[in-house]
Amino acid sequence: MNVRLFKPSVGTEELEMIQQAFERSWIGLGPNVNKFEEEWAKFINAKLAIGVNSATAALHLALMLFDFPPGKKVLVPSLTFASTATSILYNQLVPVFIDSDPENLGIDLDDMKNKYDEDVVAVIPVHYAGHPVPMDELMPWAKEKGIKVIEDCAHTAGGEYKGKALGTWGDVGCFSFEEKKCMTTGDGGMMVTNEPELFKDVKAMRWVGIDKDNWKTAQKYTDANIDAMHWYYELNVLGYKYNMNDLAASIGLAQLKKLPSFNKRRAEIIRKYLDGISAMPNIDPLLSYEPEKYDYWLFGVRAENRNDLIMHLKSNGIATGCHFTPLSVQPIFQQYESNCEFIEKEADKFITLPLHPDLTDEEVDYVINKLKQY
């Protein structure tokens, strides 16, 4: 048996949406991006959503919105993907790495409070694996300190904490539709906010400074009106080539309909894994999963002699991973304040196991059996 670690679940529904875009012959930034943004905002219950080509782009632009003076500090967990922290460097800001909560691996709130100083302007909590950071505690603290909160929601799509969607607690929420994530558009991302005024320049920032709906303008190309200056645009802000396109949005519109069932299936599989490993004394779940309560993207375990177990699974056709090597040990970040003792050691025990919506019960049982065998 060969068991994949991640797999995008795509099918005829996505192909049909792409076909419609082909028939319209409009596959760049256009009506499907608008539609996907509207539906995403509704789904997440946010006032405004804007589509970009990755969560990395979303994080870069999110930090740009506040015009922080260069050299100011941003608090960021050490246990996250590169982009969470590179977005800080893109903005000429300084990352301050925070250790992880030992149980749930989100940003450790005590370490976060300890490392705060007057130069800190923002914090980027990551809902690691989909497990929510206690935003009801983080938000009042951030407000009191007057710092901005950007939620990195790359591991969650539709997950809630205390009845409120993740991504809508902070000033900005950033989602990822990269092919391995909760749902996919190939590559893609979404920025959401409940303060539309904050996003007034985002459409220009994501498309080289141009805030214009070319799809609407194109409808008027044939108007014989001398005032129809359809080519004109004004550049007022520095923008990047970060827009989502209609092909990606086509896939996204179809995926969004399936997302609740994806989340449900992941929860079922996690429950199966948890039951399966509960009697294994040397293998613990990565964190205290509550699959009946929260939506997860990642399942993993902690084990001593991790590398032996990885080799054992590999020799049985089971793909594994490690999410992540803590950023505070990466060469590019050595010059910044780190001291994340717990996670730098603990991450050596992490193994990510196969989890995706198309994973069958037989495959999950097979993985559990191989763990038991080990």
Ligand SMILES: *Cc1c(COP(=O)(O)O)cnc(C)c1O
């Ligand atoms: C995947 C990921 C990102 C980046 O997402 P892209 O859409 O690939 O840019 C950012 N943060 C975290 C925590 C991630 O896992």
